[in-house]
Amino acid sequence: MTYTANSSRYSYNNFKRCGDSGLDLPQITLGLWHNFGGNKLISESKKMIFRAFDRGVTHFDLANNYGPPYGSAESNFGKLMATDLKKYRDELIISTKAGYDMWPGPYGEWGSKKYLTASLDQSLKRLKIDYVDIFYSHRFDPNTPLEETADALHRAVQQGKALYIGISSYSSNQTIKMNKLLKERGIKCLIHQPSYSMINRWIEKDLLKTLSKLNLGCIVFSPLAQGMLSEKYLNKIPANSRAKKNSSLDPKMITKNYKNKIINLKKIAKNRNQTISQMALAWVLRHKQVTSALIGARTLKQLDECLDSLNNLKFSKNELNSIDKYAKEENINLWATSSKN
Ligand SMILES: NC(=O)c1ccc[n+]([C@@H]2O[C@H](COP(=O)([O-])OP(=O)(O)OC[C@H]3O[C@@H](n4cnc5c(N)ncnc54)[C@H](OP(=O)(O)O)[C@@H]3O)[C@@H](O)[C@H]2O)c1
Numbered sequence: 001m002t003y004t005a006n007s008s009r010y011s012y013n014n015f016k017r018c019g020d021s022g023l024d025l026p027q028i029t030l031g032l033w034h035n036f037g038g039n040k041l042i043s044e045s046k047k048m049i050f051r052a053f054d055r056g057v058t059h060f061d062l063a064n065n066y067g068p069p070y071g072s073a074e075s076n077f078g079k080l081m082a083t084d085l086k087k088y089r090d091e092l093i094i095s096t097k098a099g100y101d102m103w104p105g106p107y108g109e110w111g112s113k114k115y116l117t118a119s120l121d122q123s124l125k126r127l128k129i130d131y132v133d134i135f136y137s138h139r140f141d142p143n144t145p146l147e148e149t150a151d152a153l154h155r156a157v158q159q160g161k162a163l164y165i166g167i168s169s170y171s172s173n174q175t176i177k178m179n180k181l182l183k184e185r186g187i188k189c190l191i192h193q194p195s196y197s198m199i200n201r202w203i204e205k206d207l208l209k210t211l212s213k214l215n216l217g218c219i220v221f222s223p224l225a226q227g228m229l230s231e232k233y234l235n236k237i238p239a240n241s242r243a244k245k246n247s248s249l250d251p252k253m254i255t256k257n258y259k260n261k262i263i264n265l266k267k268i269a270k271n272r273n274q275t276i277s278q279m280a281l282a283w284v285l286r287h288k289q290v291t292s293a294l295i296g297a298r299t300l301k302q303l304d305e306c307l308d309s310l311n312n313l314k315f316s317k318n319e320l321n322s323i324d325k326y327a328k329e330e331n332i333n334l335w336a337t338s339s340k341n
Contacts, residue, residue, distance in 0.1 A: 018217030037067035099138025111141030135162035
């Protein structure tokens with residue numbers, strides 16, 4: 001049976017303006033990095049996409065190489081775009097990216113015009129759509145002139161293949177430069193996508209201020225630190241969890257020191273009638289610059305729990321001070337190299 005979206009999907013009032021643009025984004029966005037690849041969507045993942053949209057999540061975030069195998073998350077999402085979600089295209093913000101390893105040879109990664117242009121064309125075919133809403137430079141490329149990357153992003157907009165442009169894991173300095181280069185080409189940088197969570201706070205140093213000054217939106221990824229900001233790792237590492245699979249989350253990260261932080265954060269969350277994950281999402285959204293928290297989920301239950309975080313986004317000064325005692329770096333930022341420049 002074809003999917004029909006819930007008619008109350010816009011009753012959640014969960015939107016926030018993205019920088020000084022005309023675009024509103026949902027405060028929680030669903031990303032398809034893990035759990036949406038393979039040769040077809042597993043039923044739980046398909047249900048999560050529909051549930052998200054039913055609950056007002058209009059934004060889905062992809063990249064050329066999400067899978068595994070590379071490209072399969074886009075292909076799977078594309079199958080839905082050609083069927084169940086087709087009639088909702090104009091209600092959806094679909095983003096994709098290019099920057100990391102995608103195909104062999106010198107034109108299969110980084111920031112050249114050759115790579116970005118070919119990659120976007122491939123993404124559109126897999127996604128079965130004519131344009132993406134946001135096209136990102138997925139990482140800063142220290143060996144390609146930034147002008148060339150800006151040219152490629154500008155070209156995507158000129159050709160109508162992307163409506164808006166974003167950058168991901170760029171440092172504050174490189175963000176300023178890219179923003180200027182895009183302006184000179186007559187287009188705007190809409191949004192920055194950095195990693196950020198209670199245990200990965202690098203954007204607080206200067207990036208958030210820069211985004212504020214430049215009026216860019218900000219969508220923070222891995223706000224749950226890939227699941228570490230939950231109670232799941234307090235006892236043993238559960239089957240099916242990311243740390244068990246050891247693909248992007250190294251089980252060595254589950255240390256005594258980390259668990260101690262979680263035990264204390266859990267107490268604070270409990271007093272707010274929230275789970276740690278819900279408090280972690282509300283906490284990243286407390287910045288006025290942060291437009292959306294970009295989550296992943298493996299089950300419908302996780303997704304619902306995350307979306308329920310929007311029921312309590314306010315923090316008292318005391319709560320924030322208590323959180324600060326335990327919200328300390330855990331050296332989990334896998335994307336730090338890109339923002340070192
Ligand atoms: N721009 C970039 O370079 C970049 C890099 C990474 C990600 N991203 C984007 O950001 C999105 C999110 O990244 P992420 O998946 O790392 O985000 P995340 O939200 O920090 O982690 C998601 C994982 O946390 C666990 N989880 C989610 N909800 C939970 C809940 N309520 N209770 C307990 N555990 C819960 C699940 O792990 P288990 O499977 O272990 O249960 C889930 O797969 C990606 O899909 C992608 O779109 C972008």
